[in-house]
Amino acid sequence: MSPRDALTTALSRREDLAAEAEAAARRFAESGAADVTYAVEPSPLGELFVATTRRGLLEIGFHADEVPDYLDAIAARVSPRILEAPGRLDAARRQLDDYFAGRRESFDLPLDWSLARQGFGRRVLDATARIPFGGALTYTEVASKAGNPRAVRAAGSALGANPIPIVVPCHRVLRTGGALGGYGGGLERKRWLLEHEGVLES
């Protein structure tokens, strides 16, 4: 073996630092340098994607298998400074746990509406946010409270685009006559939430 080979071979020898690097990266993520932090959180409805900014809770997603898509959308629309940091989401995670365990009926979390629609769509979500635990409104009623009783279809669309389901309780909006209507997380989840809140019999 030539001296050159011995030297470059020695220089190329690696140490396994995967665990150290991962731990250091996690410490960094939890230090609060990101604009958006997220975690994937277990729940009775399956794993939830939960994201927050310094302003407040930004998004809850039911499709934990689509985390890369959630992150790409947030990078484009809010900020690419995104890190996974469950510790930064403690308040939201604790309140969600309490809600699912039946220990909490309403959420006390600041919200970041960056991913929500403007105008009528936002007013629909504001009206929805005021529906109490155990209550329900129809799409027509929500459209009316948002300022346009005829815009029932637009209200449904705005609810379907709700970036913060569960906390902004769009599951509490039903069709006139009591049919479930639609739900971004699927009707099974809507039914579960309404049974959990005693609106539907289980």
Add this chain to the structure above:
Amino acid sequence: MTALPPFQAVLDEHREDVYRFLVALAGRQEADDCFQETLMSAIRAYPKLDPAADGRAWLFTIARRKAVDSHRARGRRAIPVDSVPEATAPSNGTGPDPELWGLVRALPPKQRAAVALRFVADLSHAEVGAALDCSEEAARRNLHEGIARLREEWVR
């Protein structure tokens, strides 16, 4: 229009190589601080990064600067580079050779960084140039000179 990926994806992809690069250049003791400072500078600057740019070379540019800063600070504290304890360096001969890396750390800054970028982080010559803020040609020259010097000094 291409968009920047979430910073977490950049971190996942490069964290281990960046960390290893900093251990090689700054030593175990300093690597973690350098790593935190590298990521802090990187995430601050990240939204302005051209999505078409080489993210890997960009990240290593920042890491290299932090390692230089740390090296200077160490120099001011007058701790000889080769006496920085390598408490966890493996002694079974399969990991990096602490004496050899002591010699690398005593090279002039650009040579030192070029050797580490090439051999520890597997950067191409063009990427080494980008990370050193110099041409590919100058990167090759620094690497060549660094290797030549190590060949003279390293006794197996």
